[in-house]
Amino acid sequence: MCARCDSGVTASEAQTAADAIRRCWDGRPKATLVLGTGLHRLASLIQSEAVISYAGVPHFPRPTAPGHSGQLVCGRFGGKSVVVLDGRCHGYEGYPPAVLMLPILAVRELGAELLILSNASGGLNPNLASGDIVVVSDHINLMFWKSQPRCPADQRGGLGTAAVCDRRPSAPAYDPSLIDQALEIARLAHFAAYRGVYVGVTGPNYETRAEYRFLRQIGADVVGMSTVPEAVAAARCGLRTLALSIVTNVARPDCPEVVRAEDVVRAAERTEPRVGEIMAQVVAHPWPARR
């Protein structure tokens, strides 16, 4: 089901996608928000100026889940121009990493300087509780990119796997000043948010008990099936990144519980206002200097 391998993904494709967005909306975004599982309602907080279906943007991947068409919501939020990526694509849907990175590279082309990612995750750190927010301080990539279908762009020097992964970004993937700011917003608003390490796995099945123990042991606090490709793309193109992870359930491998997708979505929806609060304030405030 690799939707893109025939053509590959190149920087000029990010440019083409950006041009298509510009034709529908003449704003220049300062920030981009990526809405994860259960957080789609946050799109309604945007004073929308244009809504563009992913289907209308060349080279954009399309979510395969029924009912999730995928759209860009462009407008004002926190007093600034933003683009919201509402509807995310995942590696488990069959998309190679370069394709998952393309929307991030496209919004960078439009001029965005800040990226806020969000996702729903399983807690591995036993100190976490359902509904907590983890501000991602670092990640572990266990998405095994090399085994996914590779794009011909690899050989052409485009944005293939090797070109992106082998380059060591000059700044940390997750902006330390923004992490501090997000944690402060949460403290002042009296809700729980912690710094933590996100491990990205391919999925789509949830983890076995043995896998939960393994992932905890190698240093991860939460596990999920997204975010890493986008964060890597952002680091490569110089976007400052903040990633907010909603802990929807906490894995207790010694007294296992069945994980149901609908419970995950509900838990994320419950925490959505808090994620919205952090997003709104981070976008609205003057951004702290880069450390």
Next chain:
Amino acid sequence: MLELYDKIQAAVTAIRSRWTTEPHAGIILGTGLGGLTQKIAVEAAFDYESIPHFPRSTTATHRGRLVCGRLQGLPVMAMEGRFHMYEGYSLKEISLPVRVMRALGARLLVVSNACGGMNPSFSCGDIMVIEDHINLMGDNPLIGVNDDRLGPRFPDMSEPYEQKLVARALEVARRENIAAHKGVFVAVPGPNLETRAEYRFLRGIGADAVGMSTVPEVIVAVHCGLRVVGFSIVTDMCLPDALEPANVEKIIAVANEAEPKLCALVLGVLAGESAS
């Protein structure tokens, strides 16, 4: 994954044309363990080539035959010979037979394999009843657009191997005086055997045994709603501080020698099935 449905139907039709019984269990026999099929009262047998969309086994020790009939009074279908990622097959191809078993009516999947023992309490020739697994194959058979007719998008994995069946297998082992353990199986793509550093790593992350199969089939079994019981035969001990070069002939000899134990456990588990 949307192309799978038609492939499954085609394979089901081919098998049904010669065997109309609804199987209770599907059985996958691993390296050197094909002999269990001799215990089956055979009603029909199919070369893999004769079943549409079945891959062909390229391994020397795997025969490539689907045997249908009765074992312990229960209708079963047993795969003599399985497919591996290191042969170049996709995980979707490897696990297609499991979906075919399910589509034919099976409720239980019995998997077996030859594994390297990393838990120092194990001995060569012992059996490990698989309690849980770690997927380090770097791939997953469920990647792609999900076909909701076959199973859910995000299958739960809190109990891929039914705990009741693990307990039953261990009980049979005690009764039959078979040395058996309970443990975590980690699957890697292979085909090379592990380095000493890799054995330390795999042991460190919580695995008791390592092999190059089984996990894709089990993930698909959970996805399509089959109960699962799994057996690993410890065919060589992989202790990084006293590691001997692997000898494939010896591994197969140990598997053949341990085969009666596996047979006894499978028969015992199936006996419990017909009783319940």
